[in-house]
Amino acid sequence: MYTAKIYVTYKPSIVDPQGEVIQAALQRMNYQGISSVTQGKYFEVNLAAPNVAAAKNEVANFTDALLINQNTETYRFELVSTDDEVQA
Amino acid sequence: MKAAVITFPGSNCDLDLFHALADLDFEPTVVSAQTTDLSNYDAIFLPGGFSYGDYLRSGAIARFAPVMAAVSQAAADGKIVVGICNGFQILTEAGLLPGQLFGNEQPGFICDEVDLLIDNSNTTYTNAYADSRIKIPIAHGEGNYYVDSATLAEMEANHQIVFRYADNPNGSVANIAGVMNLAGNVFGMMPHPERAVDAITGNTDGHPFFKSILQTLGMAVGRK
Numbered sequence: 303m304y305t306a307k308i309y310v311t312y313k314p315s316i317v318d319p320q321g322e323v324i325q326a327a328l329q330r331m332n333y334q335g336i337s338s339v340t341q342g343k344y345f346e347v348n349l350a351a352p353n354v355a356a357a358k359n360e361v362a363n364f365t366d367a368l369l370i371n372q373n374t375e376t377y378r379f380e381l382v383s384t385d386d387e388v389q390a
Numbered sequence: 391m392k393a394a395v396i397t398f399p400g401s402n403c404d405l406d407l408f409h410a411l412a413d414l415d416f417e418p419t420v421v422s423a424q425t426t427d428l429s430n431y432d433a434i435f436l437p438g439g440f441s442y443g444d445y446l447r448s449g450a451i452a453r454f455a456p457v458m459a460a461v462s463q464a465a466a467d468g469k470i471v472v473g474i475c476n477g478f479q480i481l482t483e484a485g486l487l488p489g490q491l492f493g494n495e496q497p498g499f500i501c502d503e504v505d506l507l508i509d510n511s512n513t514t515y516t517n518a519y520a521d522s523r524i525k526i527p528i529a530h531g532e533g534n535y536y537v538d539s540a541t542l543a544e545m546e547a548n549h550q551i552v553f554r555y556a557d558n559p560n561g562s563v564a565n566i567a568g569v570m571n572l573a574g575n576v577f578g579m580m581p582h583p584e585r586a587v588d589a590i591t592g593n594t595d596g597h598p599f600f601k602s603i604l605q606t607l608g609m610a611v612g613r614k
Contacts (some may be wrong), residue, residue, distance in 0.1 A: 316536065317561070319493045368454070371447055371483065373490035374536055 303350055306361045308369060308379040311342035316374045345369060348384070357381055391416055391607055394431040396461070396477075398423040398452045403438035403475065403584065410584035411435070414600045423452070428460040433470040433603065436461070436477025438529070438582060448491060448532045449479035458484055470514060470603060471576045475530055478568075478578030487571055487578050488545060489537035491530075495561025499531040503593065505556035506567050506581060510549045513570060514606040515577050518598040525595050526581035528559060533580040535562035535569075548572055553579055 312318045318340055325339040347364075351357035361379055370377050393416040397404045404420055411418035418435075421428070428434055442451035452458070458480075465471045465486050473481040481487045494500060508522045537545065542564060545551055553568035560580075568579030583596030 316492075317495065319495050319497055319534075319561070323497050368450065369446070371450070371490050371492075373538070374492055 303348060303384040304354075304357045305382045305384050306345075306347045306349065306357070306379050307382065308345040308347065308361065308365055308377055309342055310345070310365075310370050310375055310377045311340050312374055313376050343369075354381065354383075391432045391604065392430060393418040393433045393435060394421040394425075394428055395419070395435045395437055396421050396423055396425075396457055397437070398439070398441035398455055398476075398480075400441045400443055401437050401439035401476065403582065406582075407435055407437045407474065407584045410587045410596065410600055413587060414597075414604060416600070416604070421457070423455040423457045425457045426460055428457070428464050431464070431469070432607065433472065434461055434464050436471075436473040436480050437584075438475030438477060441476055441480060444476075444532070447479075447483065448476060449481075449483035452476075452480045453484040462486065465571075465576045468573065468575050470607070472515075472603070473578040474582060474584065475533075475580055478580055479532065481576060481578045486576050487569060488541050488550075489535055489563075489566075489569070491532050491580065492534050492536060493532050494530070494534050494559075496559070499529070500533070500559055501527075501529045502559065503527045504559055504581065506553045507556050507565075509551045509554050512549075513552055513577075513602070514574060515552055515568070515570070515599055515602050518602040518605055520598075523556065524598075525586070525593055526583055527585045527593070528581045530560070530580055533560040533562065535560075535566045535580070537563055537566075545569065552577065553581070 320341040321339045328336050395407050408418050479491045508516050554565040555567050558565045570577040583599040586593040586596035
């Protein structure tokens with residue numbers, strides 16, 4: 303078993319309205335050193351796969367198909383093996 | 391003409407659309423998103439609302455609803471497929487229309503009545519309009535239309551942009567309010583023409599939108 307930790311953000315070329323509003327609020331709160339804020343989405347997906355390569359492939363496939371819209375969004379992910387839990 | 395209005399869990403403009411269509415003698419039927427066969431219908435309408443709670447992204451879950459294979463089939467068969475507001479979002483997520491609708495550039499939900507410019511008057515959706523500037527209600531939080539510049543250039547060249555905002559309310563690329571596919575049979579717009587078909591609401595600028603579709607299909611229009 304694996305846990306995929308998937309981070310979705312807007313592409314750098316896309317204006318992120320929510321990030322801009324949060325940044326403006328932080329600056330009003332006097333956090334003067336903040337130069338940018340990006341708001342994204344975080345997913346944890348538990349999945350069974352025969353090996354790491356297969357798991358990575360599946361995560362990429364379902365993230366492209368559903369979790370992101372490739373017009374505006376991009377992602378990265380980490381994969382953690384949870385085999386100990388499975389055997390317990 | 392038989393028209394299907396598809397109700398997804400969370401749709402809330404389905405009955406407005408039904409009444410607008412019934413008022414113009416379309417013979418509409420409200421159809422569940424669980425339906426898998428739309429072969430009896432001449433035109434398919436996807437209404438506004440918050441399908442599946444707008445979870446993940448507007449339209450992202452709805453595009454995998456059971457009915458969507460039949461919607462894609464109808465589009466491929468050349469039938470008229472129209473998405474309004476959330477319906478437009480669903481059609482873009484499904485890849486039946488180019489681009490994507492995401493959060494308004496100006497923060498928050500907008501509920502207003504805005505002027506639209508008819509960019510292409512020679513379409514299934516605009517041929518009955520006498521004026522090139524109309525007023526239609528909008529109500530959306532994620533109506534910011536984005537498409538990359540290469541696709542936009544193709545769409546402009548192919549006259550796929552049907553409506554533009556006179557005064558851009560949401561940050562949409564090229565002021566886009568409504569677009570169609572290359573073949574012209576699949577169309578989506580964020581504004582709500584179905585909310586502007588009856589004089590009692592103070593605005594009937596949506597009426598010619600539905601009349602245009604009927605005219606295109608060669609049907610007589612019976613205004614009640």
